[in-house]
Amino acid sequence: xxxxxxxxxxxxxxxxxxxxxxxxxxxxxxxxxxxxxxxxxxxxxxxxxxxxxxxxxxxxxxxxxxxxxxxxxxxxxxxxxxxxxxxxxxxxxxxxxxxxxxxxxxxxxxxxxxxxxxxxxxxxxxxxxxxxxxxxxxxxxxxxxxxxxxxxxxxxxxxxxxxxxxxxxxxxxxxxxxxxxxxxxxxxxxxxxxxxxxxxxxxxxxxxxxxxxxxxxxxxxxxxxxxxxxxxxxxxxxxxxxxxxxxxxxxxxxxxxxxxxxxxxxxxxxxxxxxxxxxxxxxxxxxxxxxxxxxxxxxxxxxxxxxxxxxxxxxxxxxxxxxxxxxxxxxxxxxxxxxxxxxxxxxxxxxxxxxxxxxxxxxxxxxxxxxxxxxxxxxxxxxxxxxxxxxxxxxxxxxxxxxxxxxxxxxxxxxxxxxxxxxxxxxxxxxxxxxxxxxxxxxxxxxxxxxxxxxxxxxxxxxxxxxxxxxxxxxxxxxxxxxxxxxx
Amino acid sequence: xxxxxxxxxxxxxxxxxxxxxxxxxxxxxxxxxxxxxxxxxxxxxxxxxxxxxxxxxxxxxxxxxxxxxxxxxxxxxxxxxxxxxxxxxxxxxxxxxxxxxxxxxxxxxxxxxxxxxxxxxxxxxxxxxxxxxxxxxxxxxxxxxxxxxxxxxxxxxxxxxxxxxxxxxxxxxxxxxxxxxxxxxxxxxxxxxxxxxxxxxxxxxxxxxxxxxxxxxxxxxxxxxxxxxxxxxxxxxxxxxxxxxxxxxxxxxxxxxxxxxxxxxxxxxxxxxxxxxxxxxxxxxxxxxxxxxxxxxxxxxxxxxxxxxxxxxxxxxxxxxxxxxxxxxxxxxxxxxxxxxxxxxxxxxxxxxxxxxxxxxxxxxxxxxxxxxxxxxxxxxxxxxxxxxxxxxxxxxxxxxxxxxxxxxxxxxxxxxxxxxxxxxxxxxxxxxxxxxxxxxxxxxxxxxxxxxxxxxxxxxxxxxxxxxxxxxxxxxxxxxxxxxxxx
Numbered sequence: 016x017x018x019x020x021x022x023x024x025x026x027x028x029x030x031x032x033x034x035x036x037x038x039x040x041x042x043x044x045x046x047x048x049x050x051x052x053x054x055x056x057x058x059x060x061x062x063x064x065x066x067x068x069x070x071x072x073x074x075x076x077x078x079x080x081x082x083x084x085x086x087x088x089x090x091x092x093x094x095x096x097x098x099x100x101x102x103x104x105x106x107x108x109x110x111x112x113x114x115x116x117x118x119x120x121x122x123x124x125x126x127x128x129x130x131x132x133x134x135x136x137x138x139x140x141x142x143x144x145x146x147x148x149x150x151x152x153x154x155x156x157x158x159x160x161x162x163x164x165x166x167x168x169x170x171x172x173x174x175x176x177x178x179x180x181x182x183x184x185x186x187x188x189x190x191x192x193x194x195x196x197x198x199x200x201x202x203x204x205x206x207x208x209x210x211x212x213x214x215x216x217x218x219x220x221x222x223x224x225x226x227x228x229x230x231x232x233x234x235x236x237x238x239x240x241x242x243x244x245x246x247x248x249x250x251x252x253x254x255x256x257x258x259x260x261x262x263x264x265x266x267x268x269x270x271x272x273x274x275x276x277x278x279x280x281x282x283x284x285x286x287x288x289x290x291x292x293x294x295x296x297x298x299x300x301x302x303x304x305x306x307x308x309x310x311x312x313x314x315x316x317x318x319x320x321x322x323x324x325x326x327x328x329x330x331x332x333x334x335x336x337x338x339x340x341x342x343x344x345x346x347x348x349x350x351x352x353x354x355x356x357x358x359x360x361x362x363x364x365x366x367x368x369x370x371x372x373x374x375x376x377x378x379x380x381x382x383x384x385x386x387x388x389x390x391x392x393x394x395x396x397x398x399x400x401x402x403x404x405x406x407x408x409x410x411x412x413x414x415x416x417x418x419x420x421x422x423x424x425x426x427x428x429x430x431x432x433x434x435x436x437x438x439x440x441x442x443x444x445x446x447x448x449x450x451x452x453x454x455x456x457x458x459x460x461x462x463x464x465x466x467x468x469x470x471x472x473x474x475x476x477x478x479x480x481x482x483x484x485x486x487x488x489x490x491x492x493x494x495x496x497x498x499x500x501x502x503x
Numbered sequence: 504x505x506x507x508x509x510x511x512x513x514x515x516x517x518x519x520x521x522x523x524x525x526x527x528x529x530x531x532x533x534x535x536x537x538x539x540x541x542x543x544x545x546x547x548x549x550x551x552x553x554x555x556x557x558x559x560x561x562x563x564x565x566x567x568x569x570x571x572x573x574x575x576x577x578x579x580x581x582x583x584x585x586x587x588x589x590x591x592x593x594x595x596x597x598x599x600x601x602x603x604x605x606x607x608x609x610x611x612x613x614x615x616x617x618x619x620x621x622x623x624x625x626x627x628x629x630x631x632x633x634x635x636x637x638x639x640x641x642x643x644x645x646x647x648x649x650x651x652x653x654x655x656x657x658x659x660x661x662x663x664x665x666x667x668x669x670x671x672x673x674x675x676x677x678x679x680x681x682x683x684x685x686x687x688x689x690x691x692x693x694x695x696x697x698x699x700x701x702x703x704x705x706x707x708x709x710x711x712x713x714x715x716x717x718x719x720x721x722x723x724x725x726x727x728x729x730x731x732x733x734x735x736x737x738x739x740x741x742x743x744x745x746x747x748x749x750x751x752x753x754x755x756x757x758x759x760x761x762x763x764x765x766x767x768x769x770x771x772x773x774x775x776x777x778x779x780x781x782x783x784x785x786x787x788x789x790x791x792x793x794x795x796x797x798x799x800x801x802x803x804x805x806x807x808x809x810x811x812x813x814x815x816x817x818x819x820x821x822x823x824x825x826x827x828x829x830x831x832x833x834x835x836x837x838x839x840x841x842x843x844x845x846x847x848x849x850x851x852x853x854x855x856x857x858x859x860x861x862x863x864x865x866x867x868x869x870x871x872x873x874x875x876x877x878x879x880x881x882x883x884x885x886x887x888x889x890x891x892x893x894x895x896x897x898x899x900x901x902x903x904x905x906x907x908x909x910x911x912x913x914x915x916x917x918x919x920x921x922x923x924x925x926x927x928x929x930x931x932x933x934x935x936x937x938x939x940x941x942x943x944x945x946x947x948x949x950x951x952x953x954x955x956x957x958x959x960x961x962x963x964x965x966x967x968x969x970x971x972x973x974x975x976x977x978x979x980x981x982x983x984x985x986x987x988x989x990x991x
Contacts, residue, residue, distance in 0.1 A: 029547035032540070033521060036528060044532075048719040049737035052520070055775060056733060059517035063551065231536040245544060249537035287543060 016087045020076035023067065024094055025287040030064045032245035039243040039251050043235045065109070068101050086290060089471050093289040096169065103152045108145065115142045116416045123414035132385040132403045135414070140381040142416050143374060150375065160375045163419030167296040168426060170473040173372060175486065176422055179429070183488040184365045188395060190492075191359055194346040194499055203342045204260040206330060211256045213327040218254060218268035220323065225272045225306065226458040227252070231279055240267040242274035242303075247291055250278040261328065262343065266307050273306035274299060276458055280466025295474035296420065300427025301434060302461065308357045308428070309435045309494065310457065312343045314501075315449035344502055348396035350405035357428075358495055362395045364425040367410075371418050430474070432491035433482045434465065504575045508564040511555065512582055513775040518552045520733035527731040527739050531723045553597070556589050574778060577959050581777040584657065591640045596633065603630045604904045611902035620873040620891045623902070628869040630904050631862060638863065648863045651907030655784040656914060658961040661860060663974065664910055667917070671976040672853045676883060678980075679847055682834040682987055691830045692748040694818060699744045701815040706742060706756035708811065713760045713794065714946040715740070719767050728755040730762035730791075735779055738766040749816065750831065754795050761794035762787060764946055768954025783962035784908065788915025789922060790949065796845045796916070797923045797982065798945065800831045802989070803937035832990055836884035838893035845916075846983055850883045852913040855898075859906050918962070920979035921970045922953065 037060065041053050067073070077098065080091040119138040126135035150162035160173045215234075222234065232250035244251040252271040256264045277293055285291040293299040310316050314336070321339055325331045331339075346356050352363040370387060373379035379387055388407040389400040400406035412420060438460050439445050448456045464481050471477075475485050482490075525548065529541050555561070565586065568579040607626040614623035638650035648661045703722075710722065720738035732739040740759040744752045765781055773779040781787040798804050802824070809827055813819045819827075834844050840851035858875060861867035867875055876895040877888040888894035900908060926948050927933050936944045952969050959965075963973045970978075 025543070026547050026551075029544045032544050033525065033548060036525060036544075037521065040524060040528070044721060044723075046717070046719050046721055046737050048716070049734060052734035052736050052774070055513070056517045056520050056524075059514050060521060063514075228536070229534070231534050233532060233534055235532075246537060246540035248540050249534050286540070 016083060016090070017076050017079055017081050019072070020080055020091075023070075023073055023076065024090065024289055027064065027067060027094075028287045028289070028291065030060060030067070032249075034060050034064070035243050035245045035251075039235075039253075042237040042239075042241065042243075043253060065101060068098055073098060074102070086284070086471065090289045093470050097289070100153055100166075103154070104149060105152075108149060108152070112142075112145050112149065112416060115145050116414070118142075119414045119416065120411075123408065123411065127404060127408050130402055130404055130408075132407050135408065136381050136384070139384075139413060142413075143381060143418075146416055146418055147375060160372050160419065163375065164422065165419075167420045167423050168474065169295055170475055171295070171297070171422075171426070171486075176368070176426075177372065179486055179488050180365045180368055180422070180425060183361055183425070183429070183491070184395065186488065186492050187358065187362055190495065190499075191346060191348060191362075191396075194358065195348065199345070199347065200338075200341060203331075203334060203339070204262065207259045208330065209258050209261045209328055211258060214256045214261045214264050217261070217324060217327050218264055221265065221268050221320070222252070222272045222275075224452060224454045225269075225276060226455055227272050227275050228279055232275055234268070234271075240271050242271045242278065244278065247278055247281045247283075247286065250275045261324075265324075266311055266343075269311040270303040270307040273303035276306075276461065277302040277466050280462040281469040282467045285469050290469040290471060292470050293474075294470045294472060294477060295426075296423035297426030298430060298465075298474035298477065300423055301430035301478075302427075302465065304427045305431040305435055305461075309431060310449065310454070312340075312357060313446075313449065313498070314340060315446040317343070318450040319452035340502060344498070346499075348398055350392070350396075350398060350400065351409055358499075359396065361425050361428060361491075364421055366391045366395060367421040368425070371421065375418060426474075426486065429486060429488055429491045430478050432494045433478060433484070433487060434461075435494065436490045437482050438464075504571060504578070505564050505567055505569050507560070508568055508579075511558075511561055511564065512578065512777055515552065515555060515582075516775045516777070516779065518548060518555070520737075522548050522552070523731050523733045523739075527723075527741075530725040530727075530729065530731075531741060553589060556586055561586060562590075574772070574959065578777045581958050585777070588641055588654075591642070592637060593640075596637060596640070600630075600633050600637065600904060603633050604902070606630075607902045607904065608899075611896065611899065615892060615896050618890055618892055618896075620895050623896065624869050624872070627872075627901060630901075631869060631906075634904055634906055635863060648860050648907065651863065652910065653907075655908045655911050656962065657783055658963055659783070659785070659910075659914070659974075664856070664914075665860065667974055667976050668853045668856055668910070668913060671849055671913070671917070671979070672883065674976065674980050675846065675850055678983065678987075679834060679836060679850075679884075682846060683836065687833070687835065688826075688829060691819075691822060691826070692750065695747045696818065697746050697749045697816055699746060702744045702749045702752050705749070705812060705815050706752055709753065709756050709808070710740070710760045710763075712940060712942045713757075713764060714943055715760050715763050716767055720763055722756070728759050730759045730766065732766065735766055735769045735771075735774065738763045749812075753812075754799060754831075757799040758791040758795040761791035764794075764949065765790040765954050768950040769957040770955045773957050778957040778959060780958050781962075782958045782960060782965060783914075784911035785914030786918060786953075786962035786965065788911055789918035789966075790915075790953065792915045793919040793923055793949075797919060798937065798942070800828075800845060801934075801937065801986070802828055803934040805831070806938040807940035828990060832986070834987075836886055838880070838886060838888065839897055846987075847884065849913050849916055849979075852909055854879045854883060855909040856913070859909065863906060914962075914974070917974060917976055917979045918966050920982045921966060921972070921975060922949075923982065924978045925970050926952075 034057065037053060037057050041050070045053055077091060077095050082088040082091050115138070119142045122135045122138035126132060146163065147159060150159045153162040153165065155162040158173045164171050164173060164176070219234065223229070231248045232244065232252065234252045234254060236255060237253035238255060240252070240254045242250065242252050252275050254264050254267045254271065277299060281291045317336060317339055321336055325334070346358045348359050349355055352360065355363055366388070369391065370379065370384065374381065374384065385403060385407045392398050392400050392406065438457065442456055442460050445456060465477065468477060472480065479485050522545065525541060525545050529538070533541055565579060565583050570576040570579050603626070607630045610623045610626035614620060634651065635647060638647045641650040641653065643650040646661045652659050652661060652664070707722065711717070719736045720732065720740065722740045722742060724743060725741035726743060728742045730738065730740050740763050742752050742755045742759065765787060769779045805824060805827055809824055813822070834846045836847050837843055840848070843851055854876070857879065858867065858872065862869065862872065873891060873895045880886050880888050880894065926945065930944055930948050933944060953965065956965060960968065967973050
């Protein structure tokens with residue numbers, strides 16, 4: 016490879032790692048009064064990254080890249096795509112977007128205080144105008160939403176996504192109706208008093224069993240759990256702990272641990288190259304959902320781990336495996352996405368995706384967004400939204416200007432189910448291994464088939480290579496059917 | 504000020520803050536396997552900093568700076584000096600120095616393993632050649648050591664420094680002889696068992712009493728204590744704790760806290776400018792030494808804090824104030840600089856400075872360095888070096904290529920004593936306030952007279968403005984005489 020190109024690619028990856036460090040620190044250890052200074056530091060770093068990326072010399076080096084291997088070809092492809100998208104956005108629009116995002120965030124916070132969507136609406140409308148302009152500059156074949164989706168899920172198209180989500184919705188709505196019949200058992204964790212250090216130790220025990228390498232990563236505390244870091248040898252998970260209920264921290268550890276294993280699993284030769292990243296948010300999410308939901312809500316996992324949980328929390332000593340499983344697989348339509356169970360969760364995503372597509376297309380105006388939201392909640396979840404805090408104002412993402420990101424959560428669930436199906440078939444005896452606490456068989460297979468490839472292939476192409484087919488809702492639906500038939 | 508200049512200065516300060524973050528993280532939370540990746544990230548960041556600093560456009564902007572105030576004039580002066588030094592060093596030499604440093608570090612570690620200075624000597628000799636070349640490129644008036652000193656103590660000259668250090672030595676040697684007569688009391692802290700969390704809490708109590716703002720800074724753990732951070736609103740102290748003895752952590756908290764107050768105390772209007780830094784390492788050290796030694800080994804301080812220390816550590820309950828003071832003011836010549844008491848400490852610095860000046864001048868060869876070291880230890884401390892680990896191989900600084908840095912430790916002690924003398928006179932009743940635990944009077948006076956000025960003036964000029972005179976050993980010697988006359 017052209018040595019200038021290699022050096023610049025490494026430099027960009029280092030800068031991106033430093034953005035990761037400054038962001039992680041902002042959410043974990045940054046002193047309260049330093050947030051303005053940190054925003055300035057991050058702004059400087061991101062501006063430098065942008066400047067080095069759009070540098071015309073990088074364009075020339077990419078044109079005469081002389082890749083010496085398939086991996087180098089992939090590096091050139093990934094960096095070229097990133098650069099071409101960046102080059103198309105004039106700095107005028109970058110600045111206007113930053114300002115509009117900042118305004119929308121302030122308006123969203125104010126709207127939540129006043130419990131009033133109309134307080135947020137004008138700022139969202141202004142942001143939408145700019146995001147549409149950005150989508151047109153990025154370019155598309157008539158479906159503007161494609162250009163936005165591409166930022167999070169390269170290669171995915173609206174025309175391919177919507178039918179799958181539509182089929183998913185059509186199957187989930189009746190499934191949920193049948194799973195929610197009957198009386199709800201009382202909550203297991205009403206009593207509280209779950210020692211925070213014991214929770215921390217249990218999450219570390221799970222992460223170690225998963226094979227998360229604490230010599231190439233960490234766990235820390237933050238208000239919202241996330242996975243960050245600076246390099247495949249420096250992967251940083253965060254979590255939060257409440258004495259009321261240990262389950263959120265446990266499932267967050269499984270979720271972020273799944274992301275973390277992906278990052279730690281990149282081929283070592285990808286260090287400081289464009290291949291040392293997941294090809295899409297959806298594929299990244301497939302790894303977190305696989306561990307959180309498919310493994311983490313399953314009977315085999317808890318066959319091993321429930322006794323260990325009970326050893327740490329004596330107040331759970333009388334709880335049977337059946338009772339515990341009924342708790343972690345409770346299906347119940349609710350208003351808030353981030354608190355939703357694994358079955359209803361996807362309807363929250365379908366709802367947002369349908370609204371986003373219509374907003375971007377212009378067939379839905381921001382003025383009508385709240386009513387459209389509430390109608391869809393009624394149609395999909397049979398719930399009546401009483402407060403916008405439980406409805407259209409619940410997520411911060413639109414105030415950040417994120418359009419095209421929500422669907423990656425559903426893609427993650429669908430990809431996870433398809434990958435899991437092959438894993439079960441190829442590995443054999445997975446349930447038995449998990450019931451013995453041997454999570455390593457899952458990790459090793461995922462590392463070999465998914466993680467180590469990084470960004471060698473686009474997400475759906477990788478899934479197709481692993482499973483023999485592309486995006487489908489079938490494996491996800493059948494996985495749920497099998498689990499809930501066995502449980503109920 | 505020229506707006507291009509302002510933006511570039513802010514960018515440089517942000518990058519420098521990010522170097523601070525990446526370095527702090529490296530010593531506190533970085534996973535074990537990530538050290539190579541971090542070295543690459545820091546290399547990229549520092550290369551970018553250098554590139555933006557030597558950028559010819561910055562030179563032009565500085566030439567047409569149009570400063571609108573005295574502070575802006577000072578900003579232009581500081582940034583111009585930094586840039587001119589950077590421009591003079593070709594990237595060939597920068598790379599050669601980095602390589603020679605890396606070789607010297609490896610050789611130093613190997614030499615320590617083999618307890619053999621000759622294993623280190625060739626690498627040190629190679630580094631010295633390059634540092635001499637660098638000094639000549641930076642420029643000097645015949646005294647090459649001046650150019651090296653300038654990197655740490657801008658404005659200080661060898662011809663001004665050596666006589667003061669010589670006078671200091673001449674007074675310290677007899678003073679030490681008189682202070683070390685008589686039997687040494689048994690160590691207070693032989694028993695160990697000092698709870699680490701209680702030590703942490705006590706250091707936080709002291710830092711809070713000093714006025715260190717934990718909303719604009721933190722304390723964390725590292726192998727060697729240091730003060731770092733990213734901005735005056737984000738100042739990060741580190742410390743280390745041993746169950747054997749709580750004193751090292753306590754005095755480190757006072758020391759790093761003194762550095763931290765300086766950083767937190769810069770005028771808020773200096774944010775993201777070249778003035779938001781201390782004018783020299785010596786002046787920075789004056790603030791740490793003032794708290795560690797002048798305040799922290801004094802009777803007034805411990806009148807308040809000894810009962811509080813005893814409340815945390817019951818094993819100290821029978822210790823009288825006199826007995827405790829005799830422990831923290833014990834004077835005893837020893838081999839290791841970092842373990843030396845406040846009186847003998849400066850002789851360790853004089854020794855290193857004399858050797859450095861001769862090495863740089865060429866009147867001492869690296870081949871003769873170990874013998875010269877051992878002779879000076881005998882002459883100044885009346886000790887016979889048996890192992891180079893207790894002698895010439897004890898410090899890492901020369902392996903880093905640091906020449907001109909050691910004297911700033913002595914400058915810190917001398918400046919601290921001169922500043923303290925004025926503080927005592929102007930504030931009045933300081934001893935009584937300290938004995939009531941009111942450290943705020945000291946902090947506020949220092950903030951007003953020293954900290955808030957940042958890099959407005961060079962170090963000695965600032966000291967002169969505060970005290971009416973420049974560098975002198977008088978206040979330091981008289982301060983010691985007063986303290987030890989009262990104690991003995």
